[in-house]
Amino acid sequence: MRILYHANITKPEPWLAGFRAALPGADIAVWEPGAPPADYAVVWAPPQQLIDEQPGLKAIFNTGAGVDALMPLRIPPNTLLVRLDDAGMSVQMAEYVCHAVIRHVRELDLYEADMRQGNWTFRKPRDRRDFPCGVMGLGVLGTRVARALQHFEFPVLGWSRTPRQVEGVRCLSGAGGFDEFLAATRVLVCLLPLTPDTRDLLDRRTLGKLMKGGYLVNVARGGQVVDQDLLALLDEGHLAGATLDVFRDEPLPPEHPFWRHPKLTLTPHTSARTLRDETIAQIAGKIRALERGEPVAGVVDRERGY
Ligand SMILES: NC(=O)c1ccc[n+]([C@@H]2O[C@H](COP(=O)([O-])OP(=O)(O)OC[C@H]3O[C@@H](n4cnc5c(N)ncnc54)[C@H](OP(=O)(O)O)[C@@H]3O)[C@@H](O)[C@H]2O)c1
Numbered sequence: 003m004r005i006l007y008h009a010n011i012t013k014p015e016p017w018l019a020g021f022r023a024a025l026p027g028a029d030i031a032v033w034e035p036g037a038p039p040a041d042y043a044v045v046w047a048p049p050q051q052l053i054d055e056q057p058g059l060k061a062i063f064n065t066g067a068g069v070d071a072l073m074p075l076r077i078p079p080n081t082l083l084v085r086l087d088d089a090g091m092s093v094q095m096a097e098y099v100c101h102a103v104i105r106h107v108r109e110l111d112l113y114e115a116d117m118r119q120g121n122w123t124f125r126k127p128r129d130r131r132d133f134p135c136g137v138m139g140l141g142v143l144g145t146r147v148a149r150a151l152q153h154f155e156f157p158v159l160g161w162s163r164t165p166r167q168v169e170g171v172r173c174l175s176g177a178g179g180f181d182e183f184l185a186a187t188r189v190l191v192c193l194l195p196l197t198p199d200t201r202d203l204l205d206r207r208t209l210g211k212l213m214k215g216g217y218l219v220n221v222a223r224g225g226q227v228v229d230q231d232l233l234a235l236l237d238e239g240h241l242a243g244a245t246l247d248v249f250r251d252e253p254l255p256p257e258h259p260f261w262r263h264p265k266l267t268l269t270p271h272t273s274a275r276t277l278r279d280e281t282i283a284q285i286a287g288k289i290r291a292l293e294r295g296e297p298v299a300g301v302v303d304r305e306r307g308y
Pocket residue numbers: 066067068069087088091138139140141142143144161162163164165166176193194195196197199200221222223247248271272273274275308
């Protein structure tokens with residue numbers, strides 16, 4: 003069995019060593035133009051050339067949960083496209099989102115600023131019931147985040163494309179449930195895949211429907227937020243702030259107004275990192291399952307785009 007590895011943002015050697023240990027006997031190499039035919043490819047943002055030169059791939063494994071970078075590529079219909087299915091990301095996402103929500107609700111950012119000024123001052127405690135959290139996307143990551151927020155006794159809502167049930171979460175779905183979801187949400191957490199349906203979804207109209215004093219945590223993809231609309235709603239005071247981990251252009255360009263906006267907290271696409279050991283174990287397990295002729299989880303539905 004031959005496996006190709008392609009990722010231009012990580013050093014390949016530890017990945018190759020990990021796959022060799024997990025799949026003894028497999029021939030694993032970094033992809034180069036003209037590479038001999040392989041059975042599987044493990045990729046992040048591969049070039050079209052890799053796909054074109056490897057028409058016999060049984061599966062392409064994406065080393066992330068989001069496959070939006072793969073969707074514009076022409077991939078043969080017989081090649082399975084498989085995304086990461088948690089692989090250690092959901093717990094990271096839960097801690098990141100809970101931290102962002104709690105920091106905002108408990109005004110820890112303001113306390114930090116006060117303490118730096120030498121001000122020993124108290125703020126009036128805020129009632130968590132006044133901060134219903136709405137999680138967009140009730141998949142692998144969104145469900146884990148919704149459960150984690152419940153743990154801190156925030157009222158939690160969820161929104162998905164098809165109806166979902168998560169115990170204790172007020173679940174709404176589809177276009178018909180969207181406005182009701184937004185209107186009942188004060189802290190909006192975006193965990194949707196980036197697809198034609200979700201691109202530019204968070205604009206003036208939709209963000210404007212959040213409860214007054216709303217807060218956005220975007221940990222999905224930058225393309226879901228209309229930057230200028232978010233800035234306008236922050237400046238008009240309808241939104242109290244946002245924590246943004248993802249951006250339309252990454253790295254965020256130096257001249258972008260997000261960098262200097264006082265109501266924004268930014269991180270460099272780090273809310274849920276791909277963990278090498280967990281990822282190799284998951285992909286190796288799926289390759290073994292496919293070789294035995296068994297189905298695997300995380301196969302991308304190319305029609306819906308995730
Ligand atoms: N910032 C980071 O570091 C980071 C790390 C990992 C992932 N991510 C992002 O997180 C996203 C979610 O990952 P996941 O593993 O949780 O994906 P997932 O398991 O595929 O879940 C996606 C959820 O979004 C819902 N959805 C999709 N299109 C929708 C639409 N048009 N309207 C309403 N709901 C829609 C799905 O609805 P159904 O339940 O009806 O299918 C599902 O509940 C990834 O696609 C990626 O972009 C970011």
